[in-house]
Amino acid sequence: xxxxxIATAKEVFDLLHDDLRAIEREFGAYAVSSxxxxxxxxxxxxxxxxxxxxxxxxxxxxxxxNYSGHGMIRLGAVVEMVHTATLVHDDIIDAADTRRGRxxxxxxxxxxxxxxxxxxxxxxxxxxxxxxxxxRILDLLIGLTQQMVEGELLQMEKLGFCIAESDYNTxxxxxxxxxxxxxxxxxxxxxxxxxxxxxxxxxxxxxxxTEDHMGEYGRALGMAFQIVDDVLDLTASEEVLGKPVASxxxxxxxxxxxxxxxxxGSEEDRQAIRTxxxxxxxxxxTHAQILGILKNHGSIEYAMNIALEYAETxxxxxxxxxxxxxxxxxxxxxxxxxxRDR
Amino acid sequence: xxxxxIATAKEVFDLLHDDLRAIEREFGAYAVSSxxxxxxxxxxxxxxxxxxxxxxxxxxxxxxxNYSGHGMIRLGAVVEMVHTATLVHDDIIDAADTRRGRxxxxxxxxxxxxxxxxxxxxxxxxxxxxxxxxxRILDLLIGLTQQMVEGELLQMEKLGFCIAESDYNTxxxxxxxxxxxxxxxxxxxxxxxxxxxxxxxxxxxxxxxTEDHMGEYGRALGMAFQIVDDVLDLTASEEVLGKPVASxxxxxxxxxxxxxxxxxGSEEDRQAIRTxxxxxxxxxxTHAQILGILKNHGSIEYAMNIALEYAETxxxxxxxxxxxxxxxxxxxxxxxxxxRDR
Numbered sequence: 001x002x003x004x005x006i007a008t009a010k011e012v013f014d015l016l017h018d019d020l021r022a023i024e025r026e027f028g029a030y031a032v033s034s035x036x037x038x039x040x041x042x043x044x045x046x047x048x049x050x051x052x053x054x055x056x057x058x059x060x061x062x063x064x065x066n067y068s069g070h071g072m073i074r075l076g077a078v079v080e081m082v083h084t085a086t087l088v089h090d091d092i093i094d095a096a097d098t099r100r101g102r103x104x105x106x107x108x109x110x111x112x113x114x115x116x117x118x119x120x121x122x123x124x125x126x127x128x129x130x131x132x133x134x135x136r137i138l139d140l141l142i143g144l145t146q147q148m149v150e151g152e153l154l155q156m157e158k159l160g161f162c163i164a165e166s167d168y169n170t171x172x173x174x175x176x177x178x179x180x181x182x183x184x185x186x187x188x189x190x191x192x193x194x195x196x197x198x199x200x201x202x203x204x205x206x207x208x209x210t211e212d213h214m215g216e217y218g219r220a221l222g223m224a225f226q227i228v229d230d231v232l233d234l235t236a237s238e239e240v241l242g243k244p245v246a247s248x249x250x251x252x253x254x255x256x257x258x259x260x261x262x263x264x265g266s267e268e269d270r271q272a273i274r275t276x277x278x279x280x281x282x283x284x285x286t287h288a289q290i291l292g293i294l295k296n297h298g299s300i301e302y303a304m305n306i307a308l309e310y311a312e313t314x315x316x317x318x319x320x321x322x323x324x325x326x327x328x329x330x331x332x333x334x335x336x337x338x339x340r341d342r
Numbered sequence: 343x344x345x346x347x348i349a350t351a352k353e354v355f356d357l358l359h360d361d362l363r364a365i366e367r368e369f370g371a372y373a374v375s376s377x378x379x380x381x382x383x384x385x386x387x388x389x390x391x392x393x394x395x396x397x398x399x400x401x402x403x404x405x406x407x408n409y410s411g412h413g414m415i416r417l418g419a420v421v422e423m424v425h426t427a428t429l430v431h432d433d434i435i436d437a438a439d440t441r442r443g444r445x446x447x448x449x450x451x452x453x454x455x456x457x458x459x460x461x462x463x464x465x466x467x468x469x470x471x472x473x474x475x476x477x478r479i480l481d482l483l484i485g486l487t488q489q490m491v492e493g494e495l496l497q498m499e500k501l502g503f504c505i506a507e508s509d510y511n512t513x514x515x516x517x518x519x520x521x522x523x524x525x526x527x528x529x530x531x532x533x534x535x536x537x538x539x540x541x542x543x544x545x546x547x548x549x550x551x552t553e554d555h556m557g558e559y560g561r562a563l564g565m566a567f568q569i570v571d572d573v574l575d576l577t578a579s580e581e582v583l584g585k586p587v588a589s590x591x592x593x594x595x596x597x598x599x600x601x602x603x604x605x606x607g608s609e610e611d612r613q614a615i616r617t618x619x620x621x622x623x624x625x626x627x628t629h630a631q632i633l634g635i636l637k638n639h640g641s642i643e644y645a646m647n648i649a650l651e652y653a654e655t656x657x658x659x660x661x662x663x664x665x666x667x668x669x670x671x672x673x674x675x676x677x678x679x680x681x682r683d684r
Contacts, residue, residue: 035492037499089461093454112435115457116495119431122461123488126468130480138472138480146465150377153458157379 009336012056012329019059020052023076030077030128033120041105041117045084048100054079054183057221057333061187061214064318064326071132071190078125079183082141085121086148088114093152094251101242136189136207144182147174160252160277162262162270168255169223172230177222184218185211216317217330224310225337230255231303232342234294240342246287252280256306258290260299269293304338311338351678354398354671361401362394365418372419372470375462383447383459387426390442396421396525399563402675403529403556406660406668413474413532420467421525424483427463428490430456435494436593443584478531478549486524489516502594502619504604504612510597511565514572519564526560527553552662559659559672566652567679572597573645574684576636582684588629594622598648600632602641611635646680653680 031042055076062072090096091104092111098104106114122145129141151174158167188211207215232241233248234257248255254262254277262273272285272293279285294300311334321327373384397418404414432438433446434453440446448456464487471483493516500509530553549557574583575590576599590597596604596619604612614627614635621627636642653676663669 033492035495035499037495038492089457092457111453112498113495115431115434115460116491116498118457119461119464119491120488120495122464123484123491126480126484127488130477130484133477135472135475138468142465142468142472146462146469149458149461149465150375150380153377153379153455153462156454156458157377 008332012332015325015329016056016059019063019073019076020055022073023052023055023059023080026073026077027080030081030124031121037109037113038117038120041088041109041113042084042121044108045088045105045121048102050080050083050100052080053225054083054179057180057183057218058187060326060330060333061184061218062190063187064321064324064330065188065191065210067187067191069190072187074128074131075137075186075190078129078141079179079186081121081125081128082145083179085118085125086145086152088118088121090152092118093156098243134189134193137186140182140185140189144178147178151175151178155253158253160280161254162274162277163254163259165256165259165263168259172223172226173219176226176229177219180222180225181215181218184214188214210320213317213320217314220310220314220317221334221337224307224314224334227256227303227307227310228338228340231257231300231307232340234258234291235300236342242342246282246290249276249282249287249290250280252277256303257294257299260302261293261297264297264299265293269297307338311335350674354674357667357671358398358401361405361415361418362397364415365394365397365401365422368415368419369422372423372466373463379451379455380459380462383430383451383455384426384463386450387430387447390444392422392425392442394422395567396425396521399522399525399560399675400529402668402672403526403560404532405529406663406666406672407530407533407552409529409533411532414529416470416473417479417528417532420471420483421521421528423463423467423470424487425521427460427467428487428494430460430463432494434460435498440585476531476535479528482524482527482531486520489520493517493520497595500595502622503596504616504619505596505601507598507601507605510601514565514568515561518568518571519561522564522567523557523560526556530556555659555662559656562652562656562659563676563679566649566656566676569598569645569649569652570680570682573599573642573649574682576600576633577642578684584684588624588632591618591624591629591632592622594619598645599636599641602644603635603639606639606641607635611639649680653677 027046028043031046032039033042058076058079059072062068087099088105091099092106092114095106096104097107105117109117126138126141129137151171155171155175158171185207188208192208192210230248233255234246236245238245244250249258254273258273262270265273272289275285276282276290314334315331318327318330321330369388370385373388374381375384400418400421401414404410429441430447433441434448434456437448438446439449447459451459468480468483471479493513497513497517500513505513527549530550534550534552572590575597576588578587580587586592591600596615600615604615607615614631617627618624618632656676657673660669660672663672
């Protein structure tokens with residue numbers, strides 16, 4: 001592996017600064033409809049921010065392979081639109097009151113309009129992606145969206161129940177890692193289109209080896225990202241996290257550390273965890289009790305170690321790439337994701 | 343225009359019998375997911391029936407142009423899946439209790455699962471359509487879906503208000519005629535693909551003249567269909583219709599005859615209609631009073647005449663087609679649609 005200059009968040013941000021601004025403009029231009037309610041809702045959601053992680057991955061993937069065309073701006077906006085559409089529909093399903101510290105769209109516009117606004121964002125994302133005239137891109141995006149929707153339904157069926165680690169892996173793959181993977185793959189697809197085909201109909205159904213490596217990076221990074229997210233939900237303080245802690249348990253969701261404790265704890269420990277999952281509150285068993293159980297069994301360390309392994313897998317997937325600032329940034333991201341405290 | 347053998351519903355049904363069965367099988371095979379809830383909900387919706395009007399139009403369009411490939415079976419299932427997806431989401435928005443005489447899916451599975459099941463059906467429809475490897479098909483389907491979603495949002499914004507006839511036309515185009523048009527266009531696209539391209543990437547962005555004629559037929563037929571639907575909602579008896587009458591007024595929707603009466607009635611008439619639209623019930627003004635107002639101003643005849651004009655427009659759009667049983671069936675459909683009593 002190459003010797004690396006140390007990357008920082010600021011450096012990575014500077015590297016992508018102009019591209020991300022272009023994506024913001026593009027997203028803004030796409031999020032306009034002749035129907036006022038759609039423009040209002042999608043502006044509200046777009047301005048709500050978010051880290052633009054998925055477009056950043058797509059950009060790094062494309063640029064690390066020497067691509068610099070407009071497709072990455074367009075598809076960067078597309079993956080963020082797909083992500084936004086899933087959030088709108090998820091908020092309806094969870095009957096969420098807030099999202100990113102603001103009232104969720106459904107509390108402002110009602111469920112009906114938000115169902116339709118989410119639908120519209122999906123369609124708009126596909127319509128924009130269609131402009132690339134590339135079937136592989138559409139296969140990836142539509143397959144992805146279906147996986148995410150199925151994942152959300154699986155999640156609903158598991159709420160309140162103890163689940164196996166394999167179920168957890170399936171859920172977080174579909175919830176998070178799948179879109180990270182597709183973002184990386186899309187960068188590879190763009191970079192892999194022969195110059196003569198820039199306006200052509202490249203449509204190979206089988207991914208290239210390069211695409212698979214990039215996809216592997218995205219998948220592993222996404223798994224690490226979600227595992228750490230779930231650990232922070234259990235361990236961080238409300239001040240640092242900026243939202244209520246242990247919200248997963250309050251929603252009846254067993255995440256990796258909790259699953260580990262369920263598998264390794266005493267009958268009493270298991271009962272305490274089951275009680276919280278059933279009650280979806282901390283009245284009969286406190287949050288501190290649960291943290292104590294997780295600590296006793298090294299469950300947090302267990303989850304963090306798995307996240308570290310995924311981070312390593314992600315980095316290893318990039319060994320084929322020639323050295324560049326973009327590769328350095330990609331190598332830095334997994335460490336950042338695992339080390340963050342919120 | 344050619345001399346026509348008289349067609350009957352039975353003849354048309356016999357003509358399409360095998361194709362429609364194949365579409366049913368295809369829809370059944372596509373509506374299966376590894377996630378149990380999706381398979382359950384989509385089986386329930388598929389078995390709920392419906393007239394399969396849209397696939398029938400697609401079949402007639404393709405066959406009237408001598409196409410007989412598998413694409414029409416596949417896309418027939420696709421348009422029915424798109425139609426089903428819109429119904430699921432519409433039922434959530436309208437908080438509907440029943441659909442086609444059975445409990446609506448949302449009352450059985452809840453809004454959350456139905457949002458996701460609708461999303462999944464859209465994605466599945468696009469995934470299946472993608473197998474045709476034809477960009478024009480995807481442009482049509484995705485553009486269509488976006489129009490329908492926007493239409494539903496426009497409808498929500500107009501509920502309870504008196505609207506202009508031009509608004510009504512926009513709403514029924516997006517609600518109904520647009521999918522009729524696309525079904526006809528898809529038949530033409532399939533029939534227009536050169537044989538050498540059966541596995542190729544035909545992707546002309548501009549429609550052929552033939553496609554435009556077929557689209558015009560579908561649009562005009564769809565407009566006639568919805569106008570008659572809306573008239574029957576006002577005038578039919580509950581026994582014949584099989585569902586509560588005047589449900590549009592009860593939902594605050596002004597349809598064509600009502601709009602005519604609003605424009606031609608006395609101030610008193612207008613006030614009566616406004617009261618019902620606002621109240622969304624017949625407590626202060628009765629259904630019989632409204633029917634009296636419509637009768638006084640010839641509003642029902644006005645609406646039916648416009649439907650008849652659309653039926654004529656539809657038939658005229660087919661003058662380019664060579665004579666065949668399928669053309670005869672297409673010429674018969676508009677009369678059937680306008681003359682039906684439920």
